[in-house]
Amino acid sequence: MSRARWLAVPAVLLATWAYAQSAPPPPAPAGPHPFFAVHKVLTSPRCMNCHPQGDAPLQFDQSKPHAMGISRAIDDVGMSCATCHQVVQYDFPHAPPGAPNWHLPPEDMRMVFEGQTVQSLCEQLRDPAKNGGKTLDEVLHHVSHDPLVLWGWNPGPGRTTPPLSHDTFVGEMKRWVDMQGACPEDTRPFVPAPPMPIAAPAAETPAATDAPATDTPAADTPATDTPATDTPAAQP
Ligand code: HEC
Numbered sequence: 001m002s003r004a005r006w007l008a009v010p011a012v013l014l015a016t017w018a019y020a021q022s023a024p025p026p027p028a029p030a031g032p033h034p035f036f037a038v039h040k041v042l043t044s045p046r047c048m049n050c051h052p053q054g055d056a057p058l059q060f061d062q063s064k065p066h067a068m069g070i071s072r073a074i075d076d077v078g079m080s081c082a083t084c085h086q087v088v089q090y091d092f093p094h095a096p097p098g099a100p101n102w103h104l105p106p107e108d109m110r111m112v113f114e115g116q117t118v119q120s121l122c123e124q125l126r127d128p129a130k131n132g133g134k135t136l137d138e139v140l141h142h143v144s145h146d147p148l149v150l151w152g153w154n155p156g157p158g159r160t161t162p163p164l165s166h167d168t169f170v171g172e173m174k175r176w177v178d179m180q181g182a183c184p185e186d187t188r189p190f191v192p193a194p195p196m197p198i199a200a201p202a203a204e205t206p207a208a209t210d211a212p213a214t215d216t217p218a219a220d221t222p223a224t225d226t227p228a229t230d231t232p233a234a235q236p
């Protein structure tokens, strides 16, 4: 009996070793996993405000639902985002942000950034069924050249920019693409990026036991189900 137990120990060790050998080699990036930096940019207000959970775009660093009841449903009343959002960024405060083809991701391919953990956003971004049918290289191309992305670094007076420079962001994206889009295991809850300048990684915040710190405007994260239905039928 006790002999059998002794024999079981090496058997378990051997099985563990064999399992470890058969697992695919984990990618070994130099330094922290690049998607942590990527996540910080994607969930910063200039980007997240057009990648909301609900049907309304969001506004300001507090990511409030767009004023005037604007949502995906404005198409139904014969308007579009471009009714107000021009193709260029005007240089005065509170002008509607401008870039060519200002719009939200489509209803059936929402590309939600809001509320995503590092891991879940990573898995979404590498999945062609969820990223608009893009290969990893196409995702890299998108973030390098798309006018809506570039707008984030030229958002007009009074608006903060993402926490990394565009070059640094693209560099981290490239490192991630070079890793074949491997995702880090990180399921810590989503914490909206604090307004710029960003001092400490937001990801550090532990799974809150009680209410989040009061010193960030994060507390008024918009409800997930923003009213898509009571849209401005009255808009001209
Ligand atoms: C009736 C005019 C109007 C329409 C239509 C409109 N917007 Fe806006 N939008 C504005 C104005 C004005 C601002 C700037 C408000 C400010 O900065 O005080 C703005 C700001 C924004 C911002 C904020 C940027 C930021 O990060 O703070 C986003 C995002 C946005 N709009 C998205 C959209 C989308 C997407 C649509 C179409 C579904 C749309 N808007 C339709 C007028 C409009």
Ligand code: HEC
Binding pocket: 041, 042, 046, 047, 048, 050, 051, 102, 103, 104, 105, 106, 111, 112, 124, 125, 130, 131, 132, 139, 142, 143, 148, 149, 150, 151, 152, 153, 162
């Ligand atoms: C005006 C709204 C708008 C803003 C602002 C915006 N995006 Fe997007 N984004 C879109 C739309 C719409 C798509 C879908 C592709 C398309 O139709 O061009 C998209 C697609 C993407 C995609 C690829 C698809 C995926 O998997 O999600 C990435 C990555 C992306 N955006 C990153 C960013 C980043 C980074 C920023 C900020 C620097 C940003 N976006 C700001 C509207 C916006």
